[in-house]
Amino acid sequence: MEKLTFYALSAPEKLDRIGAYLSERLIRDVGRHRYGYVCIAMEALDQLLMACHCQSINLFVESFLKMVAKLLESEKPNLQILGTNSFVKFANIEEDTPSYHRSYDFFVSRFSEMCHSSHDELEIRTKIRTSGIKGLQGVVRKTVNDELQANIWDPQHMDKIVPSLLFNLQHAEEAESHLDNHSLWEPKTFAIRCFKIIMYSIQPQHSHLVIQQLLGHLDANSKSAATVRAGIVEVLSEAAVIAASGSVGPTVLEVFNTLLRQLRLSIDYELTGSYDCAVISAQIIKEHEERMFQEAVIKTTGSFASTLPTYQRSEVMLFIMSKVPLPSLHHALDAGKAGENRNRLTQIMLLKSLLQVSTGFQCSNMLTALPSSFLDRLLSAALMEDADLRLFVLEILISFIDRHGNRPKFSTISTINDISVLKLKVDKCSRQDTVFMKKHSQQLYRHIYLTSKEESNVQPHYEALYSMLALISIELANEEVVVDLIRLVLAVQEIAQINEDNLPVYNRCALYALGAAYLNLISQLTTVPAFCQHIHEVLETRQKEAPYLLPEDVFVETPRLTKSLDHLVPEVFFRQSKISEVLGGSGYNSDRLSTPYIPQLTDEDRLSKRKSIGETISLQVEVESRNSPEKEERAPAEEITYETLKKAIVDSVAVEEQERERRRLVVEKFQKAPFEEIAAHCGARASLLQSKLNQIFEITIRPPPSPSGTITAAYGQPQNHSIPVYEMKFPDLCVY
Numbered sequence: 001m002e003k004l005t006f007y008a009l010s011a012p013e014k015l016d017r018i019g020a021y022l023s024e025r026l027i028r029d030v031g032r033h034r035y036g037y038v039c040i041a042m043e044a045l046d047q048l049l050m051a052c053h054c055q056s057i058n059l060f061v062e063s064f065l066k067m068v069a070k071l072l073e074s075e076k077p078n079l080q081i082l083g084t085n086s087f088v089k090f091a092n093i094e095e096d097t098p099s100y101h102r103s104y105d106f107f108v109s110r111f112s113e114m115c116h117s118s119h120d121e122l123e124i125r126t127k128i129r130t131s132g133i134k135g136l137q138g139v140v141r142k143t144v145n146d147e148l149q150a151n152i153w154d155p156q157h158m159d160k161i162v163p164s165l166l167f168n169l170q171h172a173e174e175a176e177s178h179l180d181n182h183s184l185w186e187p188k189t190f191a192i193r194c195f196k197i198i199m200y201s202i203q204p205q206h207s208h209l210v211i212q213q214l215l216g217h218l219d220a221n222s223k224s225a226a227t228v229r230a231g232i233v234e235v236l237s238e239a240a241v242i243a244a245s246g247s248v249g250p251t252v253l254e255v256f257n258t259l260l261r262q263l264r265l266s267i268d269y270e271l272t273g274s275y276d277c278a279v280i281s282a283q284i285i286k287e288h289e290e291r292m293f294q295e296a297v298i299k300t301t302g303s304f305a306s307t308l309p310t311y312q313r314s315e316v317m318l319f320i321m322s323k324v325p326l327p328s329l330h331h332a333l334d335a336g337k338a339g340e341n342r343n344r345l346t347q348i349m350l351l352k353s354l355l356q357v358s359t360g361f362q363c364s365n366m367l368t369a370l371p372s373s374f375l376d377r378l379l380s381a382a383l384m385e386d387a388d389l390r391l392f393v394l395e396i397l398i399s400f401i402d403r404h405g406n407r408p409k410f411s412t413i414s415t416i417n418d419i420s421v422l423k424l425k426v427d428k429c430s431r432q433d434t435v436f437m438k439k440h441s442q443q444l445y446r447h448i449y450l451t452s453k454e455e456s457n458v459q460p461h462y463e464a465l466y467s468m469l470a471l472i473s474i475e476l477a478n479e480e481v482v483v484d485l486i487r488l489v490l491a492v493q494e495i496a497q498i499n500e501d502n503l504p505v506y507n508r509c510a511l512y513a514l515g516a517a518y519l520n521l522i523s524q525l526t527t528v529p530a531f532c533q534h535i536h537e538v539l540e541t542r543q544k545e546a547p548y549l550l551p552e553d554v555f556v557e558t559p560r561l562t563k564s565l566d567h568l569v570p571e572v573f574f575r576q577s578k579i580s581e582v583l584g585g586s587g588y589n590s591d592r593l594s595t596p597y598i599p600q601l602t603d604e605d606r607l608s609k610r611k612s613i614g615e616t617i618s619l620q621v622e623v624e625s626r627n628s629p630e631k632e633e634r635a636p637a638e639e640i641t642y643e644t645l646k647k648a649i650v651d652s653v654a655v656e657e658q659e660r661e662r663r664r665l666v667v668e669k670f671q672k673a674p675f676e677e678i679a680a681h682c683g684a685r686a687s688l689l690q691s692k693l694n695q696i697f698e699i700t701i702r703p704p705p706s707p708s709g710t711i712t713a714a715y716g717q718p719q720n721h722s723i724p725v726y727e728m729k730f731p732d733l734c735v736y
Helices: 002-010 012-031 035-051 057-073 077-091 105-115 122-149 155-169 171-181 189-201 204-220 226-243 249-272 283-306 310-323 336-358 372-381 387-401 431-452 459-475 479-498 505-526 529-545 576-584 603-608 613-626 642-672 675-701
Strands: none
Touching: 012 035, 012 057, 035 057, 035 077, 057 077, 057 105, 077 105, 077 122, 105 122, 122 189, 171 204, 189 204, 189 226, 204 226, 204 249, 226 249, 226 283, 249 283, 249 310, 249 336, 283 310, 283 336, 310 336, 310 372, 336 387, 372 387, 372 431, 387 431, 387 459, 431 459, 431 479, 459 479, 459 505, 479 505, 479 576, 479 642, 505 529, 529 576
16 A cells, blocks of 8 residues: 555656546445455555645546546445445545545435435445545535635425434434333343434534433433433433533533433332332332432533533533532421432432532632632531531532642651652632632631531541542632641641540541641741751651551551550640740741631521531630630739740740640630529629620610710719700801
8 A cells, every 4th residue: 555655746747647547446345245355455446535635636536536426326235334434534635636526416416315314224324325425524624615715506406305314313312212212221222222323424513402302301211211211311421521511501500400300200110119109119229220310411511521621610510509409598308218319319419410510610709609608508408417518518628719729739648758859730819719718718717617627527538638638728828728737737636635526536546647747738838947857756756655646657557546545745746835936936826826826607507507506615614714894904014124035935835734724724614614603603793794794785775965064063973963854055067
């Protein structure tokens, strides 16, 4: 073949004779059913056609088209498809000298006939029709330039082409009927293959019609077996990928509404064990099949979303989030045990769908990606008691924040990773990111803090928390965000130290390890030598004295823990005063760093039942004890000397220990003291508060003094004269 191609390129005037010879051989081989030689001849013609682009090719093309026509006239489907493929290759060639004398009438007629093929076997019939449409596309592509330039475009061509294309749009319905009648949706391989052929055979602008037809067929089979519905959904998933971006057209929300409706129906079928009143005996098998169908719907949701532009994808995520049942004032949950099960399954499935849609979603503007209406509902789900729900929320947030694909580099929690070898992809924090963090940072920090306190957390939760902290530091961080994240992690360390929530040893060790890993990471990002040294010293101390506070001992298959955490030496803790000192010397806000992070309680805690009454009272009493008016007045500021500074530095650790002990005693008092004692204490505080309020009210509602002020009598005693407002005399300039 190489020699023949070289000869044709060297002597292009010989092309017509080469073409005539190959054409004669092919016609003879077709007549003798020597199909192997036919394929060889067509391969030779195709290669010569692709290699030789010159004026002499017109003579060669005549022989080529004669051979293609011979194949199309054959009754053998394989020869028809072979001829069509060769014609499509020819149609893609831009000739140096377009020919205006060629006639494609035969090819239009023949390809149109192929579009209406009625072969007995569905797969062969589909292939013939697909080839016919491809051939018509090739005819249009080849003739538009030639014939329009010569003003000889034949309108009769369109009279044949348009009906053929419209006829094939009905082929999807025919395929559905065939698959239904012969129970071919499961196994789904054959069904997927059929619809792939259909999707490739029609124009892209019409592909949404096939998708709508499949959605309607899914609705019509909503009470069919789960395997049938799963087969239809799998076909939908493959069709969405082929349809490509934007092909779903104006019915995007309709598509997702149909999928989510089928998802909820499947959850009801799984819980009740029946389609309406018809009880299915094999309930265990049915539950398994319904779960399979649900996973297929979730996969299809992600497939559809991946084809959409950013703005439509955002709308879909808002739409899905609005369907998640949450304990809010505007969304009532189903009551009873059955209602709780339905709520939980619905929440899990919808959040899994949302995770599928958000995966790979990269939007440079976080305000657009996470609007308040979406973020508020998503973070509300982070306060639910179910551990799976909280993990899904964390993963969804991470998928939004991770816009440069850095997540895999933080999949494991470690203190021995060198950030210089991670090759992180980092961009400068944009103005939109800064605005987003100013608006929503405290909301994010609060939910990270509350999520870290959950007793039901396991290793994936802590890994997700670590990834989220790390990605915020990389994607959205400025100096203020870095300071707040350090405060947040130190507060998480304090959760483990004070242990107000009576967490198990594993959870406390996990919080210590999480803080160690993150502070090690942020110290490398900030590159402040004194800060890095403090973190390194604490890590070394833990390695020697308490390795069970490091991720390398905690986040493993078999954690190596201690029995008690009551006697830890102060050197194993990261000290807020020290970090504030070293970072303050490098330009960071030391006042903010030295202020402990305390999240504010909101209505979300009440609605999600995350805080008990006792916890709320203890927090209120603690705040009161800090701001109590009964405290002694501060002593006058003493002179600052070297000895004073030295004493303050030496005693800083002891002060922190005393503060922790005081807080522990307050919490212990409200956990163990008799109810009468607590009630009496709170009653005394309430009486004191009421008396102060009465004094304030008495002052504020007293009639205003006379404009002349306080009149002093002859004996020096002030006398207050209260004059009604309507009798007061005001200066003329003050009267309107």
